[in-house]
Amino acid sequence: MTSAYPLSWPEGFPRARTREKGQFRTTLAGALENVRSSLLAFGRDSGSPVAGIVLSSNVSLGENRPADPGVAVWFSWDGEQRCIPVDRYDTPAANLQAIHHVLEARRTELRHGTLSLVRATFKGFIPALPAPGRRPWREVLGLGAHPEPAAIETAYRELARTKHPDAGGSHEAMAELNAARTAALKEIGHG
Incomplete structure (x- = not known):
């Protein structure tokens, strides 16, 4: 289950290394309403309602x-879970407003293209899920959102002291730890 707090970032989407000031002129409440309205309108326009909406952030x-x-923003559409993550801007309000514009672009595609075109572009918003039974790297390493x-590296070294087979751990536990470290570094852009 995706959590609203703290931020639940999808695997496979790298985080921004730097952030910029958004030029949007909206409040957090206004941006939240814009995203909600866009999601509902997109579902209505596409003929496939949006369900299970979770707005995840550190607010x-x-x-x-x-x-x-x-x-x-996590939601189900057309039978699959989708996620539109944005951290380009320095405020949650600006990042939400950017998500609103991404959704409005999909509505424009519906008006001027086809549902098949929108399905194709929305494939990019299907988050990479951990392999069945595999825990997310944040859980394995015991680390927060960013x-x-x-x-x-510190968390990896500390956990390796007990997870390594030579220290009483197992090959499976060490493999999980190695995979978590690799995924974490890749997601933040250092892998």
Whole structure:
């Protein structure tokens, strides 16, 4: 189950290394409403309703400008889970507004193209899922939403002390740890 808080970023989508100030003139509440309206309109226009919407971010009560402003909108459409993640901008409101524009672009494709065209472009929004039974790297390494490379390496070394077969662990546990480290570094753009 995808969580609304903290940010649940899909595997296979690299994180932004730098962020820019968005030129959108909207509040967080306005951007949330725009995304909600666009999702519902997209479902209506496509003839396949959008369901199971989860807006995932690090925004919490009293914290509208978290250190990690990324936003991932998870939903089901056309029989598959989709995710539109954006962390290009320095505020959650700007990232949400960008997601609104991505959705509006899909609605434009529907008006001027075909449902087949939209299905093809939406294939890019199907998140890479861990192999069945494989835990996400954040869970394996015990790290939060946006760790630095040094934190990944530190967590890896500390866990390897107990997971390695020579230290009483197992080959399976060490393989899971190695895969988690590789996935983490790849996602943050250092792999």
